[in-house]
Amino acid sequence: MDLDAYVAEHDGEWRRLEQLSRGRRLTAAEVDELVALYQRAATHLSVVRSRSPDPALVARLSRLVLAARSTITGGSRISWxxxxxxxxxxxxxxxxxxxxxxxxxxxxxxxxxxxxxxxxxxxxxxxxxxxxxxxxxxxxxxxxxxxxxxxxxxxxxxxxxxxxxxxxxxxxxxxxxxxxxxxxxxxxxxxxxxxxxxxxxxxxxxxxxxxxxxxxxxxxxxxxxxxxxxxxxxxxxxxxxxxxxxxxxxxxxxxxxxxxxxxxxxxxxxxxxxxxxxxxxxxxxxxxxxxxxxxxxxxxxxxxxxxxxxxxxxxxxxxxxx
Structure with missing residues (x-):
């Protein structure tokens, strides 16, 4: 697996997922996009882990997937x-x-x-x-x-x-x-x-x-x-x-x-x-x-x-x- 080529191919998707996961209010279309990109990023993380487990890339994708999951599920915030x-x-x-x-x-x-x-x-x-x-x-x-x-x-x-x-x-x-x-x-x-x-x-x-x-x-x-x-x-x-x-x-x-x-x-x-x-x-x-x-x-x-x-x-x- 050519890791550099893989990153170049999907980097745009990851950056877009990072933008959508920053906690701002999303439109319905953006929510759909967020869910789709989250699912794809989770697949990318699985592929990288199994074929070319580069520590830096695995850490980046793990943080990205966790942030997206928190945005989708609403996270765990204290309700006073x-x-x-x-x-x-x-x-x-x-x-x-x-x-x-x-x-x-x-x-x-x-x-x-x-x-x-x-x-x-x-x-x-x-x-x-x-x-x-x-x-x-x-x-x-x-x-x-x-x-x-x-x-x-x-x-x-x-x-x-x-x-x-x-x-x-x-x-x-x-x-x-x-x-x-x-x-x-x-x-x-x-x-x-x-x-x-x-x-x-x-x-x-x-x-x-x-x-x-x-x-x-x-x-x-x-x-x-x-x-x-x-x-x-x-x-x-x-x-x-x-x-x-x-x-x-x-x-x-x-x-x-x-x-x-x-x-x-x-x-x-x-x-x-x-x-x-x-x-x-x-x-x-x-x-x-x-x-x-x-x-x-x-x-x-x-x-x-x-x-x-x-x-x-x-x-x-x-x-x-x-």
Whole structure:
């Protein structure tokens, strides 16, 4: 194959295709021309690759074909309208649909955490069994409060954000198996219950609640939402409901799970900022707790108000004739 002759023969077509692929508005005739030249350039690329794979020419034709394909298909551009719709409808609707699940998880594991805390506080010897007497004394003396000031706030916030997002992702991904989610929730309840019980048994319950409440309300709610949505995915396989196959039920629940997963990234970013900057601050406890409660109530209101509105809109669309 004479490569120079091949380039000379088709160079005009390639230049014309390059002109049409520059993103300007095309007429109907130009669109037809673009599609035809794109198909021919794709064939030329295949010929060059198979017969005379010159790297420079292959790179040029590859860029040209990709640019033309992007022009034809419209490319993948961020639509701010879709981003806004995700935050005003997509995420709150997905979380709202699963509210019985995550509210049930929140109530059950809050009660379990409270029971563990009460038991450890009322039986001081149990603290030694869980973490050891020396570790319990160190926890009360400095380690619990020191945890929030050990690192720079921005570093601490990033660590908390990624850790909690990863924990939520585990709850969502393993939800179809159910048991792993329950295990993660039990482990979380045990940690909080034991630490809280130890602090209370040593007379430092005020310190414990003043430090954990500002961020804990929102952070734990995010974990419970992820766990509830994950369990909903698992239950959709066990009991898909009438007029739905198991596969369809799981797909629909998993689609909501994906929306929740993305939305919770933002929630955990907020809770991480609160934990890194508000929790260890010198503000009086009542102000720090007030900030935490305000952020928590704002999230609940956001999900319940916008989620219920989006659900009503979805029902209205479904009731209209096709």
């Amino acid at each position: 309208r879709e981003v806004g719709r995700f935050f005003t409808e997509g995420f709150p609707l997905a979380a709202y649909r699963a509210w019985p699940w995550w509210c049930g998880v929140a109530v059950a594991f809050t009660l379990l955490t409270g029971f563990l805390m009460w038991w450890v506080a009322g039986h001081p010897e149990s603290a030694s069994a869980f973490i050891g007497e020396d570790a319990a004394e160190a926890l009360v003396a400095s380690e619990f409060a020191g945890y929030y000031t050990e690192f720079l706030p921005q570093t601490f916030a990033f660590h908390l954000w990624t850790h909690n997002a990863w924990l939520a992702a585990q709850c969502l991904a393993s939800g179809v198996l159910i048991v792993p989610v329950l295990w993660l929730l039990w482990h979380n309840a045990l940690n909080i219950g034991v630490v809280g019980g130890v602090m209370i048994s040593y007379g430092r319950g005020d310190l414990f609640f003043s430090l954990i409440t500002p961020h804990g309300l929102l952070e734990l709610t995010g974990i419970y939402v992820a766990a509830g949505v994950g369990l909903r995915i698992g239950w959709s396989w066990i009991a898909p409901g009438p007029h739905r196959t198991r596969g369809r039920a799981v797909v629909e629940a998993a689609r909501d799970g994906m929306l929740v997963a993305v939305g919770l990234v933002g929630l955990f970013a907020v809770s991480a900022l609160v934990e890194a900057f508000v929790t260890p601050s010198s503000l009086p406890a009542v102000f720090r707790i007030g900030i935490g409660v305000a952020v928590w109530l704002a999230f609940l209101g956001y999900v319940l108000i916008l989620g219920s509105a989006a659900a009503a809109k979805a029902r209205l669309r479904a009731s209209q004739p096709a």
